[in-house]
Amino acid sequence: RPSLPHRSMMITMSQNQSYWASVNSEIEAHLKQAIPLRPPLQVFEPMHHLVFAAPQNTAPALCLAACELVGGHRDQAMAAASALHLMHAASFTHEHLPLTDRPRPKSRPVIHHAYGPNIELLLGDAIIPFGFELLARSDDPAQNNSDRILRVTIEITRAMGSQGMVEGQYYELECPQSDGEELCDVGWIEQVCKKKEGGLHACGAACGAILGGGSEEEIEKLRRFGLYVGMIQGMLHGAGRKEKGLKEVVEELRNLALKELEEFKGRKVEAISSFVNV
């Protein structure tokens, strides 16, 4: 594996864009290669489609950036980043299933369904284990990384499970506000975004730091950075994005996020700090 001189690399804003583009295209290429159109085609073809139909999410890219920030090579975090995209794709697919008793929140755009709901339900169920498979397969005796991979597996299961993503989705469902924008309030939006986008990004950043060999302190700093970044994105792009008082909360989260990066000065900090502005 080539080793890049990360720590001395300083990049400008326009270089950030090419950093982004390169990180995202690498994750996509990795996933495309990992999901070949193999038999049974009638299952793999729609799975392939659903994985790439989900809107882009920055948690996987953040995972690679965190890995590089602590001095690792992005290849070390590629399987985890791909698994994070798969988890996001499965959640997105299941969130948009037309279930019989679900009122469609007005704020949620109508999406095109290429397949029937049964197929989308099933394929979501196939995508989740596939993410954990990719991760487990990245175990490499030459790198002696089993412990890190098991640790990252636990991180991702928790971010997706009943105290993470699912809890956020649960709040969304249970709250009468989810029927229409007018009933949302910033506190509720913040709670949902914390569990959903916040949790996924916190997990992504922590996993990258673990796989890149970061210290426990670095892992926790990057976890908090990811939490703030995810919350910002959830709040700016989600249902309540026009809510009063939201801009102030976002500005505060940006400051909190950047504060977590202070001790990384001199490293590849510009690339990762650009995540607060996505």
Next chain:
Amino acid sequence: RPSLPHRSMMITMSQNQSYWASVNSEIEAHLKQAIPLRPPLQVFEPMHHLVFAAPQNTAPALCLAACELVGGHRDQAMAAASALHLMHAASFTHEHLPLTDRPRPKSRPVIHHAYGPNIELLLGDAIIPFGFELLARSDDPAQNNSDRILRVTIEITRAMGSQGMVEGQYYELECPQSDGEELCDVGWIEQVCKKKEGGLHACGAACGAILGGGSEEEIEKLRRFGLYVGMIQGMLHGAGRKEKGLKEVVEELRNLALKELEEFKGRKVEAISSFVNV
């Protein structure tokens, strides 16, 4: 950990029943302890319910039996057995969701839904990662078992994914026969059972053998044994159980299954061979 004198233990049929009862109650106790009613209660309470609402499945017990057969202690396979039950429970929950375009197969019993479909969809999504979490957490430095756990993780992801359980469920959906019993034929039933119950039991037996320290040959023998056992159960208890010609296929599968156990003679073979008669 106490070590039992497995290899010399020979048990009679009535002892088999107590073996079964003890194995199943141990798995249940392990799961109950692993899913405490912790906050958020509104998520954990239904999760707890759904995990135990799924009908009993023998793949987890087979996992423990295979572990003991190759000379391991059942504790070594307890996390994997619990994960298998969780995968089964998640599949069962999602299979019974009332989706808008799904005709309910006549052969499928109406089940009681304690929660709305949105909650059941979400909780199924939480149960899958929870299974992988339990498994990853069973990593024990004292046992130096990381590699076995990663291998078993891959086994379970494959059994559940797009070339396993999901493929079988896909066949069920796509086939016009699933609308009513009268159109099933034994060949189709066999194909579905091979992917669903067969795959889950093959995986369970292989995982038990891996975790118990079985040789590659033992792992593959037990994998085939599990495949036949699962197929038998799927065929005897599933939609097409009254189909003509099915009894002959089941009898043949029983013989094939028992043949795989021949080389284990003298070990705890009576307990595991009773699985062909469940």
